Amino acid sequence: MAQLQPQKVYVHQLQPGMYVSGLDRPWLETPFYLQGFMIQSSEQIQKLSFYCDYVYIDIKKSAADLNIAVVHKVGHSANLGHATTPFSTELSTRKITEYTDQTAVTAELPNANRAYEAIRTEFDDMASTINQGRALDIANLKDVINPLVDSVIRNPGASIWLARLKCQDSYTYRHCLAVAIWCAVIGRQIGLPKKELARLSTGGMLLDIGKLKLPPQLLNKTTQLSEREFNLIKKHVDLSLKMTKDSAQNLPDSVIDMIAYHHERYNGKGYPSGLQGTNIPLYARIAAIADSYDAITSKRVYAEPIPHATALKKMYEWRGYDFQPELIEAFIQTVGVYPVGSLVELSSAEVGIVVKENPGKRLRPHVLVVLDSNKKHLVEFTELDLATFKSPDNKSIDIARTLETGAYGLDPEKLYI
Numbered sequence: 001m002a003q004l005q006p007q008k009v010y011v012h013q014l015q016p017g018m019y020v021s022g023l024d025r026p027w028l029e030t031p032f033y034l035q036g037f038m039i040q041s042s043e044q045i046q047k048l049s050f051y052c053d054y055v056y057i058d059i060k061k062s063a064a065d066l067n068i069a070v071v072h073k074v075g076h077s078a079n080l081g082h083a084t085t086p087f088s089t090e091l092s093t094r095k096i097t098e099y100t101d102q103t104a105v106t107a108e109l110p111n112a113n114r115a116y117e118a119i120r121t122e123f124d125d126m127a128s129t130i131n132q133g134r135a136l137d138i139a140n141l142k143d144v145i146n147p148l149v150d151s152v153i154r155n156p157g158a159s160i161w162l163a164r165l166k167c168q169d170s171y172t173y174r175h176c177l178a179v180a181i182w183c184a185v186i187g188r189q190i191g192l193p194k195k196e197l198a199r200l201s202t203g204g205m206l207l208d209i210g211k212l213k214l215p216p217q218l219l220n221k222t223t224q225l226s227e228r229e230f231n232l233i234k235k236h237v238d239l240s241l242k243m244t245k246d247s248a249q250n251l252p253d254s255v256i257d258m259i260a261y262h263h264e265r266y267n268g269k270g271y272p273s274g275l276q277g278t279n280i281p282l283y284a285r286i287a288a289i290a291d292s293y294d295a296i297t298s299k300r301v302y303a304e305p306i307p308h309a310t311a312l313k314k315m316y317e318w319r320g321y322d323f324q325p326e327l328i329e330a331f332i333q334t335v336g337v338y339p340v341g342s343l344v345e346l347s348s349a350e351v352g353i354v355v356k357e358n359p360g361k362r363l364r365p366h367v368l369v370v371l372d373s374n375k376k377h378l379v380e381f382t383e384l385d386l387a388t389f390k391s392p393d394n395k396s397i398d399i400a401r402t403l404e405t406g407a408y409g410l411d412p413e414k415l416y417i
Contacts (some may be wrong), residue, residue, distance in 0.1 A: 005256050006056040008243060011049040014350040016040055017063030019088075020048070022056035027329055036061075038328060087326040096191035105340050105355045106368075107155040112158035115148040121176055123205065127173070130212045130364075140223075141202060149197045152184045156334060157356065160185060161341030163294070164308070165405075166180070172211050172219065175294055180204035180342045182290035183283075186327065189334040202251070203258035203283055203288060210239025220301045234271060237263060258283035262291055265322045285324050289315070289331050293323070307401070308339060337362045343403040343410060348391065349373035351408055352384070361387045363399065375408050 006021050018039050023048045032051075039045060048055060092263070096250075103111075122144045129137050163181040167202055173236070183204035211219060214236060218229060222413050225233065240259050244251055261275060261284035268276035270288075276284060296306045306314070319328040338344060342354040350373050356366035364386035370378055386397055405411060 006058055008054055009057045010054045011045065011052055014039060014048065016042070016045075019061035020055045021058035021061070024052050024054050024284055027333075036086070038062075041160045044346070060145075061088075061106045061326065067126045083276050086379045088325070090282070091190065094196075095193050098191060099153060099188055099194045101157075102154040102404070105155055105161070107273055108151060108155040108158035109161065111154070112148070112151040112162055115144070115151050116159070116162050116177065116181075117142040119148060119205070120178065123173065123176060126209070127212055130243070131211075136209065136247045137247045138202075138206070138244070138247050141205065141249075142198070145205070148180070149184055149194060149201055152181070152188055152197065153194060156185045156188055157340035160335060160339055164297075164339055164341055165265065172208060175291075175298065176208055178294045178298075179207060179290045182294060182331075183286055185334050186286045186290060186331050187328040190327070196254075197254050198401050199252055200258070200283055200286060202260075203255040203287060204241060204252075206244055206255070206261050207287055207291060209234060209241065209243055210236035210241075212245070213239045219380070222301050224302075234263070237272060248366070250299065254281065254283050257281040258287050260284070262287035264288065266324050269322075270368060280309045285327055289323050289327055293331070307402070308335075308342070309337065314338070338365050338399060338402065343405060343407055345401050346386075347398045347400045351403070351410070355383065355409075358387045365399075367399075371408060 006194075009018070017040050020032075020039060021036050026216045032048075038061070039048075045135065045188055060215060061331065079165055119166060125140075126136060128136065129135075148159065159181045163178040163185075163362060180201040181204070184197045184202040187200045192200070208355065214232070221229070233318070237260065241256065244259060258281065261273070261280055264270035264273065264275045264280045264284060266277060266280070266285070268274050270280075280288075293311060296303075297311050299305050312335070315323065316332065319325040336354075336357045338354045338357075340354055340356065343351065344354060344367060345351050346367065346369075350369045351371035352369040353368035354365045357362055358366065366383055366385050369382045369384060372378055384397065386399070389397055403410075
């Protein structure tokens with residue numbers, strides 16, 4: 001039987017109950033964070049009309065009693081063949097929260113930094129306990145995770161800024177903290193409630209805790225691993241599970257599953273069990289994205305970091321294979337093309353720091369200008385909304401290029417924290 005093709009429907013023809021599977025523009029240029037959603041209300045249609053002239057409707061996923069007017073039939077991307085529960089259906093079984101930013105990034109940074117430092121201290125204590133041969137103690141983890149989650153809820157931009165700062169801590173040490181942030185940020189983006197964000201962050205902290213039991217010379221090897229060495233590296237999953245289960249503090253099953261399956265891949269090619277699609281627990285699917293993004297954008301002993309934009313492009317290409325497409329969309333939506341904290345040079349030759357995104361206009365964020373066109377430090381910083389700002393000669397200002405931390409002697413961390 002021939003597969004039904006998505007149908008092009010103009011926005012004024014949309015009705016609640018239709019399932020939107022594609023837009024007339026890239027998803028990144030809109031505030032819609034799921035690549036595919038059911039229209040629930042006239043308000044959603046109004047919001048779609050602001051960004052799109054037409055959309056593509058998946059008839060099979062739409063309500064059965066709708067009479068959808070066919071405008072044009074279009075081709076569809078390749079079906080990767082993963083039997084999986086529709087993401088909208090999966091989310092409908094959970095209590096979804098709609099978040100809005102409650103603080104500005106610059107105001108939230110001190111709170112996020114205090115939470116980050118508290119987690120660093122706690123992780124240091126856990127590592128010391130493990131190195132002394134004692135059982136992992138996670139009794140105090142909840143006390144340091146909750147302030148971080150509260151900060152992510154108020155405004156994730158501040159924590160995103162911290163997660164992207166490549167400090168001098170060892171990779172394993174810093175990676176655990178960053179993944180805890182990325183997991184909470186993705187969870188917030190898809191609307192998971194605070195309790196689940198805390199569990200995601202806790203799991204993110206503990207994903208690689210087992211690596212502290214592996215020989216340092218193995219973790220720090222700069223040449224290609226042998227098959228035996230790679231199999232030994234994979235044992236960190238079992239070690240992490242044993243360490244958390246031996247702890248006096250019981251963890252929820254969802255966190256245990258997150259640790260157990262964060263190396264599974266959407267196409268079934270991961271380990272340890274070769275799980276596929278939504279047979280992989282949701283937390284583990286989120287963790288896979290957080291873990292992979294932070295790994296490829298960090299300096300490791302055997303690899304140089306990949307720039308943020310390149311990393312996003314690669315991960316977008318891996319959607320449907322390594323990662324669930326809807327979760328990749330959610331991740332890209334929340335970190336943006338120019339993440340908060342990015343140093344950028346403007347078309348005006350001024351230099352600034354990205355402090356806020358513009359949903360639907362992701363190439364034109366809010367930028368705090370810190371150097372003038374002659375690269376001189378400004379006494380007072382000026383915030384520009386690149387989506388609306390015009391120069392004195394009525395020209396728009398664009399981002400000309402991103403800059404590495406340290407360019408022109410600037411350190412985004414020291415400027416605010």
